[in-house]
Amino acid sequence: MQTSGYRQAFRILIIVMLWAATPAGSLGVEPEDAGTGLPVIPPMNLVAADTPNDNGNGITLRWDCPPGDDGSGAVISGYVVLRSENSREGYLETAVLGPGTAKYIDNGPAADPVTGEKIHFIRNKPYYYRVAARYASGYRAVSGASGPVQGRAQWFHDGKIPVLTATVLFFALVILYIQKARLQGSELYVRPIAGMKEIDNAIGRATEMGRPILYVLGLGSPEDIATIASYTILARVARKTAEYRTELIVPCNEPIVMTIAQETVRNAYMEAGHPDAYSDDMVFFVTSMQFAYVAAVNGLMLREKTATNCYFGKFYAESLLLSETGNIAGSIQVAGTDEVAQLPFFVTTCDYTLIGEELYAASAYLGRDPLLLGALKAQDFAKALVMILIVAGAVLMSFGIDWLLEIITVRM
Amino acid sequence: MTQKPEDIKVIIATDCGSTTTKAILIQYDEEKGEYRQTYRGEAPTTVESPFEDVTKGVLNSISELSELSGRELLDENNMILKKSSPSEGADIYISTSSAGGGLQMMVAGVVRSMTAESAERAALGAGAIVMDVIASNDHRLPHEQIERIRQLRPDMILLSGGIDGGTKSHVVDLAELISAADPKPRLGIGFKLPVIYAGNRDAREEVSGTLEEKVDLVIVDNLRPVLEKENLGPARDKIHDMFMEHVMQQAPGYKKLMEWTDSPIMPTPGAVGAIIERVAQLYDLQVVGVDIGGATTDVFSVFVDPEDEKPVFNRTVSANLGMSYSISNILAEATLPNISRWVPFPIDERELRNQIKNKMIRPTTIPQTLHSLAVEQAIAREALRLAFVQHKSFATTLKGVQKQRTIADAFVQTGTEGTIVNMMNLDLLVGSGGVLSHAPRRNQSAMMMIDAFRPEGITRLAVDSIFMMPHLGVLSEVHPKAATEVFLKDCLVYIGTCIAPVGQIKESKDVMKYSIDLPQGRQEGMLRQGEMLLFPLGVGEKASAVFEPTGKADVGAGKGTRVETVVHGGVVGLILDGRGRPLMTVPDDKDARIQQMLSWLENLKVYNMDELKALGRA
Structure with a gap:
């Protein structure tokens, strides 16, 4: 038949080409698989290259599977990856792969067939590779060598360009806004936080009523961000109580928090020009036990009839117990916590509540320090940008346009 | 004043300003059954030298009034003719005054934004010029505050501070400041400065002890008995009384003028x-x-x-x-x-x-x-x-007022x-x-x-x-x-x-559709952004109008909500302002x-x- 004659001529042509392409030192090619009648062809176009975006512990191999490999294992049962430090000899098996495989990243040890010793992959060392196709009939066709190639570490993972861009953009924004804050001073607009604005009035209320102010730093440890933010607000409150000559009570739940709070209040009184009005008894340790602390603070509120209660820091189950007692006692209450679960309790029982990150923003708002203001503004800008990207991405993807996703996707 | 209001038919009123004294005549129109202002006279104020008698200017302005109205208002002794008849006299004479700088006061309170602000409101409401506000938190040192009180020489001081049962120490401190300043009144040598105390009632004794000997102290109800409420009436009334008793008594000619008036003289802005x-x-x-x-x-x-x-x-x-x-x-x-x-x-x-x-x-x-x-x-x-x-x-x-909140207020805390x-x-x-x-x-x-x-x-x-x-x-x-x-x-x-209409509309876009039934016919149209329109509608005339603002604009009933109303005219008419609010x-x-x-x-x-x-x- 005419067709059979063409097929035969094609087979001969491929064999001749492979023969011509096979480098010196090839382990040899069987002309034909006796079982299938197909020619025995090794993996073709083997390319070994340094694996990109890694720390140098891998070399990526790619090849074209021989025509008979349909992935089922019927013709080709798999591949063997061979590695050597020499192009001609000393090839050791580093991996055995299944049929249909056309890519492998080599980073593992190779076993010495004689000694059984494991020879590990070494960064920056030149290697040569070959890949052998294992035919189901028992033939083994080995490709030509590819190499030398070294596993090198990269300085930058180019799949993470979006992360780099975002980082650079964010830091540029921080620097820009810090500069702006320095130039504009206190004129840089920060959204007023009602709770912070009302602190002065709350202190004024206590002064007019001739009653003390209670400041609770919460149950957090000294290193909690919420507690750190609370120190800033405490400093402000203490400065005002010093100016207004109003009594301040700070019961603490943690001895180290107490020590820091004492220092904060002392400094604030000194800054206000009333160091004589400060007493260590203003800031004291009550107990580390959660509900014993609550009982003590509630007792304080009712006995001292505090006019203003401030709760800033980390709060748990005690939030409602404290603020409800204060509400019943008729105190003005201002609270702020990053514990989302406690916010509803504070909102309903307090006059003003700082929600989540507002607690951190409060330090910038109160201090008007260019560094804090600039960072705050940059964060807000970055958040706005993220929100815009989310909305824009969702809209574009809805219409099947994915270029935005492509740009911002991080590839690992 | 003992007259019944219905017996008052003719009224003379004067306002003694810094430069001119203005007199008006108000008469009852029997036919229409209403009071109308009929004539107005004006003369230079004579409180300064060489006259130094405010009544001269008053009489001059009333003379002018008399000449213009043809009604005898002054007798042969140049006194206001009281008890009206169809051709002469007036039933009452009343006056206000801002001559000599008006009533100049200082106020003091514990917290600037609370009792001190309430005191300022009371003084301003009574018609005073508030020269300065002293507060515990005004960032001035005591010697600066004392110096300020001495420098300004107010006519009167209003001292407040603390709610009832509240702080005493701050209020007493303020009283001590005033005592240390030992202020002298602007007018009248040898007189004690009037000081009205309208603060914490529990501190009255201490404040009296501190100030009694140096000033003319008067105590009234606390103007902020609780932080949630202001009680400015007693302090305001007392300011009026003290203005009459002390300040006016010392001003040139005012003693005589006070005898003439049928009602206490009021400071002009207060009136x-x-x-x-x-x-x-x-x-x-x-x-x-x-x-x-x-x-x-x-x-x-x-x-x-x-x-x-x-x-x-x-x-x-x-x-x-x-x-x-x-x-x-x-x-x-x-x-x-x-x-x-x-x-x-x-x-x-x-x-x-x-x-x-x-x-x-x-x-x-x-x-x-x-x-x-x-x-x-x-x-x-x-x-x-x-x-x-x-x-x-x-x-x-x-x-400083306590707020009650619900969870709905989480993001709208004002x-x-x-x-x-x-x-x-x-x-x-x-x-x-x-x-x-x-x-x-x-x-x-x-x-x-x-x-x-x-x-x-x-x-x-x-x-x-x-x-x-x-x-x-x-x-x-x-x-x-x-x-x-x-x-x-x-x-x-x-x-x-x-x-x-309120709202920020884009340039040249529609702001409001209008339909106005003017006496000369219905006017309909569309007001555009940045446009101002005028429609004639005379004094005393009314017109039914329908305004339909676009989605972003509001004329009082909400954004985009139609308003049907009756609008009043005037010498200019109806003005439609399409410039938006905030103003473009x-x-x-x-x-x-x-x-x-x-x-x-x-x-x-x-x-x-x-x-x-x-x-x-x-």
Whole structure:
């Protein structure tokens, strides 16, 4: 038949080409698989290259599977990856792969067939590779060598360009806004936080009523961000109580928090020009036990009839117990916590509540320090940008346009 | 005064100002059954040397009144003829005074934004000029506060602080400051300074012990018994009493004048406030009144407090904003670009500055050309705007008040700093003072008030015809009916009604569809952004109107909500202001700005446009 004659001529042509392409030192090619009648062809176009975006512990191999490999294992049962430090000899098996495989990243040890010793992959060392196709009939066709190639570490993972861009953009924004804050001073607009604005009035209320102010730093440890933010607000409150000559009570739940709070209040009184009005008894340790602390603070509120209660820091189950007692006692209450679960309790029982990150923003708002203001503004800008990207991405993807996703996707 | 109100038929009222004493005659019209102001006389005030007797100026002004009315008001001894007959005499004589600087007070309180602010409100409401506010937290050292009290030499001090049962130590400290200052009154050598204590009742004993020997101490109820409530009445009344007993007694001729009057003499601003408050109360109106003078600008308002839904009266004095002595301060505070944006022709900075400084050194001059009139009115817009900004920041809800919240408030927590001035609720805007009352065209007064106050929604505009609000204020204490009738019929010259949709609409877009049934026929159309329209509707005339704002605009019923109402006319008519609120910004480009201004001024017939355009070409 005419067709059979063409097929035969094609087979001969491929064999001749492979023969011509096979480098010196090839382990040899069987002309034909006796079982299938197909020619025995090794993996073709083997390319070994340094694996990109890694720390140098891998070399990526790619090849074209021989025509008979349909992935089922019927013709080709798999591949063997061979590695050597020499192009001609000393090839050791580093991996055995299944049929249909056309890519492998080599980073593992190779076993010495004689000694059984494991020879590990070494960064920056030149290697040569070959890949052998294992035919189901028992033939083994080995490709030509590819190499030398070294596993090198990269300085930058180019799949993470979006992360780099975002980082650079964010830091540029921080620097820009810090500069702006320095130039504009206190004129840089920060959204007023009602709770912070009302602190002065709350202190004024206590002064007019001739009653003390209670400041609770919460149950957090000294290193909690919420507690750190609370120190800033405490400093402000203490400065005002010093100016207004109003009594301040700070019961603490943690001895180290107490020590820091004492220092904060002392400094604030000194800054206000009333160091004589400060007493260590203003800031004291009550107990580390959660509900014993609550009982003590509630007792304080009712006995001292505090006019203003401030709760800033980390709060748990005690939030409602404290603020409800204060509400019943008729105190003005201002609270702020990053514990989302406690916010509803504070909102309903307090006059003003700082929600989540507002607690951190409060330090910038109160201090008007260019560094804090600039960072705050940059964060807000970055958040706005993220929100815009989310909305824009969702809209574009809805219409099947994915270029935005492509740009911002991080590839690992 | 022992007369019954119904027996009072003829009233003489005077206002002794710093420069002129103004007298008005109010008579009862038997036929119409109403009180009307009939004649007005004016004479120079004679409180300063060489006369040093305020009554001389009073008698001169009443003589003029007598001549104009043909009614004998003075007897052969130059005394006011009391008991009226059809041809002579008056039933009562009343007076206000701001001569000699008016009532100058200092107030003191514990916290600046709480009891000290309440004390300031009480003093301003009583018609005083508040020279300074001393507070525990005013960031001044005690010796500075003492020095200040000594320097200023007020007529009176109002001391407050602490709620009842509240702080004593702070209040006693303030009393000690006053005691240490040992202040002397401005008028009357050898007299003790009146000090009114309106603070914590528990501290009365200590305050008395501290101050009794050095000052004339009077104790009244606490003006802030609890932080949630102000009780300004007792303090205000006592300020009036002390003004009469102490300050007026020492001023030249006032002792005699006090014997003549049938009701206590009131400080002029206090009287203006009184009539505005009374009219607002009587007709359930929310009102703003402004009196722009040469040295100061007074703003009065009655707005409903959103917290307790009761009307609250507020008065502020912008001591640095006036059209002659203080005109340079307007320039300093408003800045040149803000003033020049209202000038409808090209003007360079030097020329504008020269005109302002000339007015300051020649305060009694009035504009003789259209050029100087337009510039003066541009300055007045900024003075009024700034005075109103100050007023809004003072007319706030009480601070330090406990709030009750629900979870719904999580993201809408408002502070207590909010002003109670809600322009959308404003019913009546009254202007007074030379630049407004004596503008050559009422359209100019209307334009100035709209540009400065930026009324929102539907607002009636009026000006005080001959500055008789002080007279009517004091009359309202004696005869409220006569005072309110004259106020509405003779005192106020209704300019018209301004309809200004709120919202920021894009340029040239539709703002509001209107349909107005005017006497001459129905007017329908669409108001576009940046457009101002004028429809004639005379004094006393009313028209049914339907306004349908577009989605982003609001005329009082909510965004995009149709309003059907009856609008009142005036000497100018109905003004539709499509410039949006906040007011659209005028273009930066000079030519574009002038074109914009000219189109507004032309539509509202503010100036003679041919002359104005000629100025632009020149």
